Amino acid sequence: MAEQLNEYQGKATMEKITSLAKRRGFVFQSSEIYGGQNGAWDYGPLGIELKNRIAGAWWKEMTQLNDDIVGLDAAILMHPRTWEASGHVENFTDPLVDCKKCKARFRADMIPEENLAAKKCPECGGELTDTRKFNLMFKTHIGPAEDTASIIYLRPETAQGIYVNYKNIIQSNRMKIPFGIAQIGKAFRNEIVTKNFIFRTCEFEQMEMQFFVKPGSDDEWFNEWRKRRWAYYGKLGVKMDHLRWHQHGPDELAHYAKDAYDIEYLFPMGWRELEGVHNRTNYDLNRHTQFSGKDMQYIDQDNNNERYIPYIIETSAGLTRNVLMILCDAYDEEQVADKGNDDDWRTVLRFHPSLAPVTVAVLPLMKKDGLAELAQDIRRELKEDFAADYDQAGAIGRRYRRQDEAGTPFCVTVDYQSKDDGTVTLRFRDSMEQIRVPKAELAARLRQEIKEYKRTK
Ligand code: GAP
DSSP states (O other), X not given: OHHHHHHTTTOXXXXXXXXXXXXXXXXXXXXXXXXXXTTOEEEOHHHHHHHHHHHHHHHIIIIITOTTEEEOOOOSBOOTHHHHHTTHHHHOEEEEEXXXXXXXXXXXXXXXXXXXXXXXXXXXXXXXXXXEEEEOSOEEEOSSOOSGGGEEEBOSOSHHHHHTTHHHHHHHHTOOSSXXXXXXXXXXXXXXXXXXXXXXXXXXXXXXXXXEEOTTSHHHHHHHHHHHHHHHHHHTTOOGGGEEEEEOOTTTOOTTOSEEEEEEEEETTEEEEEEEEEEOTTHHHHHHHHHHOOOOOEEETTTTTEEEOOEEEEEEEEHHHHHHHHHHHHEEEEEOOOSSSGGGEEEEEOOOTTTOSOSEEEEESOSTTTHHHHHHHHHHHHHTTSOEEXXXXXXXXXXXXXXXXXXXXXXXXXXXXXXXXXXXXXXXXXXXXXXXXXXXXXXXXXXHHHHTOOOOO
C-alpha cells in the first residue's frame, strides 16, 4: 500500500480524483444504476457545496467587488432566431467521422492526420466515412407539434441571454458604458468526445461576464480583463505555476472573435483550457440588430447622444470545469509516519478554507462523560457562521483522516480538559498542528484563520 502511494506521492491522477469524488460524495455518474449516462454527472453532498462556493467566489469577484457589473439569470430556452443570429446554427460544428467496421465515432481534428488522409480507423484499421459537420446544439421541440416551426435549442453558451437583455439592463439599471453583465448557468453541447470525468460534458455550467465597451477602447479592456482574471485564480490559492496563457491562432479563433486567450491549467492529463477571455467585437449585437430588427445601439447621453454598437469583452469560465481544477489542485498525498502501515499516508484536499465544503468539524474525543453533548453544543454555535460538521464515529486519528480527505481545513476536538477549563483543541489540516483555544474565542479565531490563509503545500 505504502509503495503504491509512494509511486504517486503528491500526484493527482484522473483515476484517483474520480474515485475519491465518488467515495466521498463529491460527484457521481448520472443514472449509474442504468449503466450511466454519458456526458452527465451528479453532484453529491460535498460536490454541491464545493460547486456553490466556487460559484459564490466568482459571483462576489464579478458583481460585489465591481461597481460596474450587474447580474442576470436568463432562461435556458431562447427564441430559435437567437441561434441563427449568433452564428451557432451555421458555425457551431465539429468535424465528425465514423468507422464503418467498429462503429467508433471520432472528432476528425482529434485523430492522427495520416489516419484521416488514409480514411483508416485509429482503433481497428477499418474504413472511415467522409468527414461531415456535426452541430453541437441539442435540438428539441416546444409544444405538442414536432414540426420545424416548433424547434427549440438548449443553449450552448449563456452569453446570448446577456446580449438579448443588454438594452433592458441599461434602461432598468441606468448602466453606462463601460459596464458588465455576469451570469452563471447551465449550458448544453452534444460533445462527440466526453472523457476525463467532468472536464468535457454534454451538460455543464458556465460563469460568463460580458463587458460592454466603446469601440476603440476594446484592446485596452481586453488586456485589463486578462489581468483581472489571472489575479482571481491567485486569490483562490490555486498553484500559479499550474496556470498559463494560450493565445488562439487564426485557425482556433471562434467566428465572432478578434482576439482570444485561454487560461490553461495543468490537469493530470496535461494542459487544458479552463477559461477564455475573448474580444467578441460588435459581432453579436450587430447580428441581433440584423435578425431582430431592433436597434441595439448605445446612446451616450454624456457625449452629445453619440450612438454606437458597443464592443464586448467576454470572460467565460466553466464552473464544472473549475470544480475539477480545484479538486486536482487541492489533491495531495503525504507521508505522515514510517511504520509500514496503511495509515502512514494520508490523502488530503488542500482547499482554500473559503471553498472547502465543510469549514470546521467538531469531534468529541469520547462519546461518554458529557463530551458528545459539549461537542454538539459547540457545533450548534459554530453552525450559525460556518459549514460545521460533527463526527463521533471511530478513533480520533481516523476521524482526522476522513476530514482531511474531505478537505476540511479545521477540526475542533473536545476532551476532558474542555470540561475543566473551557478550552478545545484546534487542529489545522495542512500542518496537522494542534493548539488550545478557549471555546469562547473559536469563531473569531476561525474567521481570522480563513481571512489570513496562505497555502504552504
Ligand atoms: N461564450 C463563449 C464560450 O462559450 P467556450 O470556450 O466554448 O466559450 C467557455 O467555453 C468555457 O466553458 C470553457 O473554457 C470551459 O471552461 C467551459 N466549457 C466549454 N465546453 C464545455 C464542456 N463540454 N464541458 C464542460 N465545460 C465546458
